[in-house]
Amino acid sequence: xxxNFVHPTHEHPFSAGAGPENFxxxxxxxxxxxxxxxxxxxxxxxxxxxxTITRPIPDDPASRKAxxxxxxxxxxxxxxxxxxxxxxxxxxxxxxxxxxxxxxxxKLSESIWNAAQLATEAxxxxxxxxxxxxxxxxxxxxxxxxxxxGREAPWITTAV
Numbered sequence: 001x002x003x004n005f006v007h008p009t010h011e012h013p014f015s016a017g018a019g020p021e022n023f024x025x026x027x028x029x030x031x032x033x034x035x036x037x038x039x040x041x042x043x044x045x046x047x048x049x050x051x052t053i054t055r056p057i058p059d060d061p062a063s064r065k066a067x068x069x070x071x072x073x074x075x076x077x078x079x080x081x082x083x084x085x086x087x088x089x090x091x092x093x094x095x096x097x098x099x100x101x102x103x104x105x106x107k108l109s110e111s112i113w114n115a116a117q118l119a120t121e122a123x124x125x126x127x128x129x130x131x132x133x134x135x136x137x138x139x140x141x142x143x144x145x146x147x148x149x150g151r152e153a154p155w156i157t158t159a160v
Contacts, residue, residue, distance in 0.1 A: 031096040033142040039085035040138045043122050044131040044160045046078035082123035086116045089141060105144050115141060
């Protein structure tokens with residue numbers, strides 16, 4: 001099919017007469033803070049894993065190798081999940097929440113900014129308190145998100 005093909009029943013989004021109401025930019029995707037919750041919760045679990053990992057036996061190369069491999073893996077995954085939480089929150093901020101939401105919830109923008117900063121801190125350090133603060137910040141945004149939908153959604157974690 002050619003790149004410029006437009007199905008006969010659909011107007012091309014950039015054609016004459018096609019306004020923003022005809023172009024699917026954000027409202028046609030599913031927004032839900034659940035993915036940020038899962039990522040933040042994973043940061044907590046990985047932080048705990050890093051803090052409790054069994055130290056290697058000093059004169060055992062295999063033990064040292066296993067320790068360093070596991071530690072490196074946990075650190076990498078924790079950084080990835082902290083970035084994911086931050087990305088998901090900033091996507092909600094940019095693509096879902098509207099001026100009306102920010103008016104109704106005046107601390108919403110600050111809450112998202114603080115959560116994003118906590119995600120950065122959780123990525124940079126091994127601090128369970130910071131990881132738990134990130135999870136709490138995501139919970140606050142979760143509650144606001146569902147209020148904007150006119151619904152209540154329970155906060156359910158799977159591992160924390």
